[in-house]
Amino acid sequence: MGKLVPFLFTSLGVATVFSFFLLYSPFPSQFTPKQGFDSVQNQQHLDQDNDHNNVLPKPQHHQDHDQNIIHPKHQMSKFPKQPSFLFSIILHFSFHFHLLKIKYFMFCSVEESCDLFTGHWVQQLRRSMYTNSSCATIPDSKNCFKNGRKDNEFLNWRWKPNECELPRFDPKAFLEMVRGKKMAFIGDSVSRNHMESLLCLLSPEETPKDIYKDSEDRFRTWYFPLHDFTLMTLWSKYLIVGEERMVNGTGSSIFDLQLDKVDNGWAKHLPEIDYAIISDGHWFFRVMYLHQGNNLTGCVYCGKPNVTDYNVSFAIRMAFRTALSHINSCKNCKGLVTLLRTFAPAHFENGAWNTGGYCNRTSPKSEAEIDLGSSDLEMRSIQVEEIERARKGGEKQGKRFGVVDITRAMLMRPDGHPGAHWGNQWMKGYNDCVHWCMPGPVDYWNDLLMAVIRKESGLDS
Ligand SMILES: *[C@@H]1O[C@H](CO)[C@@H](O)[C@H](O)[C@H]1NC(C)=O
Ligand SMILES: *[C@@H]1O[C@H](CO)[C@@H](O)[C@H](O)[C@H]1NC(C)=O
Ligand SMILES: *[C@@H]1O[C@H](CO)[C@@H](O)[C@H](O)[C@H]1NC(C)=O
Ligand SMILES: *[C@@H]1O[C@H](CO)[C@@H](O)[C@H](O)[C@H]1NC(C)=O
Ligand SMILES: *[C@@H]1O[C@H](CO)[C@@H](O)[C@H](O)[C@H]1NC(C)=O
Ligand SMILES: *[C@@H]1O[C@H](CO)[C@@H](O)[C@H](O)[C@H]1NC(C)=O
Numbered sequence: 001m002g003k004l005v006p007f008l009f010t011s012l013g014v015a016t017v018f019s020f021f022l023l024y025s026p027f028p029s030q031f032t033p034k035q036g037f038d039s040v041q042n043q044q045h046l047d048q049d050n051d052h053n054n055v056l057p058k059p060q061h062h063q064d065h066d067q068n069i070i071h072p073k074h075q076m077s078k079f080p081k082q083p084s085f086l087f088s089i090i091l092h093f094s095f096h097f098h099l100l101k102i103k104y105f106m107f108c109s110v111e112e113s114c115d116l117f118t119g120h121w122v123q124q125l126r127r128s129m130y131t132n133s134s135c136a137t138i139p140d141s142k143n144c145f146k147n148g149r150k151d152n153e154f155l156n157w158r159w160k161p162n163e164c165e166l167p168r169f170d171p172k173a174f175l176e177m178v179r180g181k182k183m184a185f186i187g188d189s190v191s192r193n194h195m196e197s198l199l200c201l202l203s204p205e206e207t208p209k210d211i212y213k214d215s216e217d218r219f220r221t222w223y224f225p226l227h228d229f230t231l232m233t234l235w236s237k238y239l240i241v242g243e244e245r246m247v248n249g250t251g252s253s254i255f256d257l258q259l260d261k262v263d264n265g266w267a268k269h270l271p272e273i274d275y276a277i278i279s280d281g282h283w284f285f286r287v288m289y290l291h292q293g294n295n296l297t298g299c300v301y302c303g304k305p306n307v308t309d310y311n312v313s314f315a316i317r318m319a320f321r322t323a324l325s326h327i328n329s330c331k332n333c334k335g336l337v338t339l340l341r342t343f344a345p346a347h348f349e350n351g352a353w354n355t356g357g358y359c360n361r362t363s364p365k366s367e368a369e370i371d372l373g374s375s376d377l378e379m380r381s382i383q384v385e386e387i388e389r390a391r392k393g394g395e396k397q398g399k400r401f402g403v404v405d406i407t408r409a410m411l412m413r414p415d416g417h418p419g420a421h422w423g424n425q426w427m428k429g430y431n432d433c434v435h436w437c438m439p440g441p442v443d444y445w446n447d448l449l450m451a452v453i454r455k456e457s458g459l460d461s
Contacts, residue, residue, distance in 0.1 A: 114164040117405035128439035135200035144437035147421035171205035234266035239323035271332035279341040324390035345376035347414035359433035380407035
């Protein structure tokens with residue numbers, strides 16, 4: 001907000017000083033504040049939207065200031081071709097006034113008026129930006145069509161924020177935006193899923209080089225030489241240190257978490273990263289012993305009478321708090337932008353993953369059908385609260401934080417998972433209702449990611 005105030009004052013000043021000139025202007029109405037924002041284009045979007053908006057609730061009325069597309073050139077062309085000297089001075093200043101206004105409104109439209117994350121899915125026929133033949137990097141486990149998924153109606157839904165339009169992912173513009181930068185997806189296999197979707201969305205524009213892969217394929221780096229862009233995936237189940245207890249050489253599914261120690265597997269890479277996209281959540285539903293220093297603080301789901309019982313929310317909160325405060329205290333992480341991708345809900349019906357649960361729906365749920373009291377939304381709120389806390393602590397350190405808030409939108413997409421079509425011969429009969437088919441609604445996470453990064457870089461200037 002700090003940067004906004006001078007702009008407002010300057011534009012107000014300019015407006016006042018020149019307002020009397022405007023009385024003599026042949027086109028006084030060109031200078032009224034609303035003029036720059038009657039974007040025809042936006043109206044078309046909405047009309048088009050209404051045509052397809054035939055299943056889920058209609059969007060609310062849109063507001064004047066939710067315009068994302070502003071055309072200074074278009075506005076200028078309304079002025080006379082050969083202005084007088086006096087008029088050219090007015091023109092000059094009013095043009096600046098317009099620029100200031102544009103800056104102001106871009107700021108507002110993104111920061112205040114449009115919540116990209118509250119909306120609904122509207123049915124709309126549209127081609128996916130990639131297929132399992134155009135994108136060579138779709139992992140088999142998410143290649144649902146290859147694994148026998150027959151329905152494809154689930155591809156024909158578009159996320160519609162209530163107050164504005166979500167621009168479609170644009171690989172060319174994205175790669176320009178991140179030229180010379182390093183981006184890391186930090187988290188579990190759902191984080192990996194998000195990164196894989198981004199790889200496919202970028203594939204029409206540039207084929208990256210696969211420059212690093214560890215023995216378990218948990219850390220991987222891709223490089224886009226034409227854009228000097230590096231994309232990494234850094235594996236971390238908990239963001240903090242979390243070790244599985246081994247019993248006779250096999251995993252016990254019981255974890256020891258060190259609430260006050262960040263997982264250095266990802267954290268050591270921070271100084272080289274420009275954009276960190278962090279997420280996690282699904283591993284927090286196991287039996288966990290929680291430690292601080294050498295003390296056992298308590299546990300989750302351990303059921304031991306002499307150990308303090310904590311809930312999943314507590315463990316998640318502490319893990320994110322530790323991870324984010326580590327980011328805030330990183331001395332060599334100048335200009336780091338941290339984006340939290342909020343918890344992605346699973347959709348097992350009639351059972352859990354190991355008790356016959358399945359997810360074979362073929363269309364989204366409506367807003368009315370989702371459970372607003374679900375634990376998915378509680379996980380999301382905790383994560384958002386922790387990022388807000390970090391943002392407050394990070395302003396002085398020049399760190400920036402943002403949210404890619406997908407939880408509500410994805411609660412409505414039980415149709416987006418592989419279900420039985422994840423091609424795992426060893427685990428036939430088990431359904432994958434946690435990861436997401438590619439192509440599929442997971443691709444929207446990158447539409448949102450792009451919009452959020454755009455906003456972040458807008459604040460930068
Ligand atoms: C793509 O999906 C089709 C089914 O829609 C399948 O027959 C084909 O094998 C898949 N191709 C690849 C390369 O995965
Ligand atoms: C571990 O192995 C030992 C010896 O083979 C056996 O006695 C013990 O019961 C095993 N423990 C568990 C938890 O399986
Ligand atoms: C561990 O417990 C001791 C004794 O209660 C306490 O003094 C110490 O501060 C605790 N350490 C941590 C890291 O919480
Ligand atoms: C809890 O009790 C068990 C035995 O019943 C003991 O082995 C363990 O050390 C105790 N844990 C704590 C934190 O006191
Ligand atoms: C989890 O525990 C915290 C305190 O540790 C409490 O504030 C919160 O309400 C609990 N959440 C649930 C869902 O029980
Ligand atoms: C989904 O799977 C369940 C259990 O296999 C089955 O009873 C149901 O008919 C399936 N629904 C659809 C829409 O295929």
